[in-house]
Amino acid sequence: xxxxxxxxxxxxxxxxxxxxxxxxxxxxxxxxxxxxxxxxxxxxxxxxxxxxxxxxxxxxxxxxxxxxxxxxxxxxxxxxxxxxxxxxxxxxxxxxxxxxxxxxxxxxxxxxxxxxxxxxxxxxxxxxxxxxxxxxxxxxxxxxxxxxxxxxxxxxxxxxxxxxxxxxxxxxxxxxxxxxxxxxxxxxxxxxxxxxxxxxxxxxxxxxxxxxxxxxxxxxxxxxxxxxxxxxxxxxxxxxxxxxxxxxxxxxxxxxxxxxxxxxxxxxxxxxxxxxxxxxxxxxxxxxxxxxxxxxxxxxxxxxxxxxxxxxxxxxxxx
Amino acid sequence: xxxxxxxxxxxxxxxxxxxxxxxxxxxxxxxxxxxxxxxxxxxxxxxxxxxxxxxxxxxxxxxxxxxxxxxxxxxxxxxxxxxxxxxxxxxxxxxxxxxxxxxxxxxxxxxxxxxxxxxxxxxxxxxxxxxxxxxxxxxxxxxxxxxxxxxxxxxxxxxxxxxxxxxxxxxxxxxxxxxxxxxxxxxxxxxxxxxxxxxxxxxxxxxxxxxxxxxxxxxxxxxxxxxxxxxxxxxxxxxxxxxxxxxxxxxxxxxxxxxxxxxxxxxxxxxxxxxxxxxxxxxxxxxxxxxxxxxxxxxxxxxxxxxxx
Numbered sequence: 251x252x253x254x255x256x257x258x259x260x261x262x263x264x265x266x267x268x269x270x271x272x273x274x275x276x277x278x279x280x281x282x283x284x285x286x287x288x289x290x291x292x293x294x295x296x297x298x299x300x301x302x303x304x305x306x307x308x309x310x311x312x313x314x315x316x317x318x319x320x321x322x323x324x325x326x327x328x329x330x331x332x333x334x335x336x337x338x339x340x341x342x343x344x345x346x347x348x349x350x351x352x353x354x355x356x357x358x359x360x361x362x363x364x365x366x367x368x369x370x371x372x373x374x375x376x377x378x379x380x381x382x383x384x385x386x387x388x389x390x391x392x393x394x395x396x397x398x399x400x401x402x403x404x405x406x407x408x409x410x411x412x413x414x415x416x417x418x419x420x421x422x423x424x425x426x427x428x429x430x431x432x433x434x435x436x437x438x439x440x441x442x443x444x445x446x447x448x449x450x451x452x453x454x455x456x457x458x459x460x461x462x463x464x465x466x467x468x469x470x471x472x473x474x475x476x477x478x479x480x481x482x483x484x485x486x487x488x489x490x491x492x493x494x495x496x497x498x499x500x501x502x503x504x505x506x507x508x509x510x511x512x513x514x515x516x517x518x519x520x521x522x523x524x525x526x527x528x529x530x531x532x533x534x535x536x537x538x539x540x541x542x543x544x545x546x547x548x549x550x551x552x553x554x555x556x557x558x559x560x561x562x563x564x565x566x567x568x569x
Numbered sequence: 570x571x572x573x574x575x576x577x578x579x580x581x582x583x584x585x586x587x588x589x590x591x592x593x594x595x596x597x598x599x600x601x602x603x604x605x606x607x608x609x610x611x612x613x614x615x616x617x618x619x620x621x622x623x624x625x626x627x628x629x630x631x632x633x634x635x636x637x638x639x640x641x642x643x644x645x646x647x648x649x650x651x652x653x654x655x656x657x658x659x660x661x662x663x664x665x666x667x668x669x670x671x672x673x674x675x676x677x678x679x680x681x682x683x684x685x686x687x688x689x690x691x692x693x694x695x696x697x698x699x700x701x702x703x704x705x706x707x708x709x710x711x712x713x714x715x716x717x718x719x720x721x722x723x724x725x726x727x728x729x730x731x732x733x734x735x736x737x738x739x740x741x742x743x744x745x746x747x748x749x750x751x752x753x754x755x756x757x758x759x760x761x762x763x764x765x766x767x768x769x770x771x772x773x774x775x776x777x778x779x780x781x782x783x784x785x786x787x788x789x790x791x792x793x794x795x796x797x798x799x800x801x802x803x804x805x806x807x808x809x810x811x812x813x814x815x816x817x818x819x820x821x822x823x824x825x826x827x828x829x830x831x832x833x834x835x836x837x838x839x840x841x842x843x844x845x846x847x848x849x850x851x852x853x854x855x856x857x858x859x860x861x862x863x864x865x866x867x868x869x870x871x872x873x874x875x876x877x878x
Contacts, residue, residue, distance in 0.1 A: 559804075560637070561810070563810065
């Protein structure tokens, strides 16, 4: 992997000005797109069976950010989601809880109440999700609102327009401001919307930009565009967090979101994590799945492993 | 020019790769396995005993799982289609079968050790059977449903609804007429099917899949698997997302075992029966995989104003 990242002391002043930041980001090694996709595909061919599969399924369930981000969300639906996050499979209490529920800011209070005392976190999207097209003040108000309502995690979107037009410092400053608004209580996930960044080079730059600005998590996408998390772009981001920790000693989490629907897909992602970033990331503090329908498939596979019979959608909730 | 090429070389024959039919596509078995299919002899005895015909895919339990997913996905659209439309689609299947008559006659002759004339009679009967069931799609509701007299001011209506995903073990001996006789009634009423072809003679079933694929039947409505019946049927019988199972192709011991497994989620089960598939069937196979929905609706005759309509 030719990711010769810059030396540690360089990182402290790359964010001094727009030009130093641009020089740094454009100085990152280019991504070999063919090699990256081939690597992601080859890691997807691992055969994970029996006890390893049972471990992977439970780990994946514990990493799910159970998400509902619809205009039609009601308090009732959010409460149902919260109940499901706490007891994903009510018929089998050995099932782990999910990592978090992820909702819009106005639903944070409802979600907080629904998962109270269970250890399940409440994540809230903010900063004019999903487009991110609003003034900074509005975005910060959105974040403060969610934090005040009790959100444990904030999922922000970057300003893709600014990023694509090369105004890296603007994006950087915005992330820093949002991080400040999160205070000490909430962890910040930064969404790049990789489907809108066009190139792998841009995804690598965005990853480094987000981490330099203090993101606790870097997240692929909103789930609202055509191309969401893919093994290749997640692999790329895993390389970035690995290299960032090697440079600075700071560990950053990764969250692929959108389009991960089956247990098979989820396990492929776990293999990517293990083989790229390493075991340190195999924990729901450092890796998450942003998903809604994935959980049902994980539960059906879990039932299959437990009983030996194929399960069906009649045995999980309709969300 | 054309005369010259004809004389030069004997032509290499192009063998057909028989494949499964799952979700409207023709995959190989996920296991990569195949097994040899040979000609069968009839009771009367025929020449060409055990001649190699083709390699058929040897489906695994995972192919069965994929087929159930495909069948479940297709169920909403197929059961929601109007009965009239289903009838048209099934009639279209018969039209396509007619066009491929020669091929089926050859395959049935090989598969069941029949003379060409007898095989032709089997294929004709199968096509007619398909048309017969196509006609039933929009008539079965009148026969099995209806208005029930009740002691109150209500319209009380019963109407038949398809059961869901049906696993069908096709008859082992009658590889084509028997197959058609068990598959057509299942899908005519709006169910979707996962069909396990005759173990020793799967080729007519795999060719039928090609007909279904080209005759407006939505992908996933019928899924055809070939292989060892017992191996594929066991996970289907235990599958929680399969609503019914037709055991036509199971022997006594296997049928018992499958029926026990199927009891777990209360599958509808049709036990194997001795059937002469040449006889005109009743509607038993249609009604075996139907549920009755009953609706109560006030007549309005007890309105405050005393009016009725």
